[in-house]
């Protein structure tokens with residue numbers, strides 16, 4: 001998911017280029033505005049965290065771009081490409097180092113396991129949209 005701050009800043013294209021250049025195949029893609037209830041369900045795992053309310057406001061304030069990606073070792077390799085949650089700790093050349101504003105507005109989301117990737121892909125896409 002390319003998050004609102006990166007879409008607002010006009011960095012969607014640059015981020016997609018980095019993803020493709022790193023060898024990921026885009027199987028599905030769409031730009032959409034998440035509703036509050038979409039966002040709460042997507043980030044349900046964080047509902048007890050202190051930043052949950054702010055995270056929901058941020059992720060729903062303007063459109064995101066959702067992508068389904070394919071590659072060997074996709075989850076681990078994508079998390080390497082995006083870098084640490086906090087851009088101050090992210091390695092040089094990672095998407096978050098280049099495009100995140102802070103730990104909340106950190107430009108992109110990546111699934112953290114194959115199971116969660118499947119759940120999140122189904123959250124955003126109908127099966128006929130994945131090709």
Ligand SMILES: Nc1ncnc2c1ncn2[C@@H]1O[C@H](COP(=O)(O)OP(=O)(O)OP(=O)(O)O)[C@@H](O)[C@H]1O
Pocket residue numbers: 046051054055084085103104105106108109110111112
């Ligand atoms: N301390 C914090 N303050 C504000 N927002 C935070 C904080 N920690 C995390 N977040 C927000 O919540 C999201 C989910 O947090 P998580 O710890 O799962 O990080 P992540 O796995 O690196 O990020 P993501 O799940 O978006 O890929 C972060 O990407 C960020 O937008």
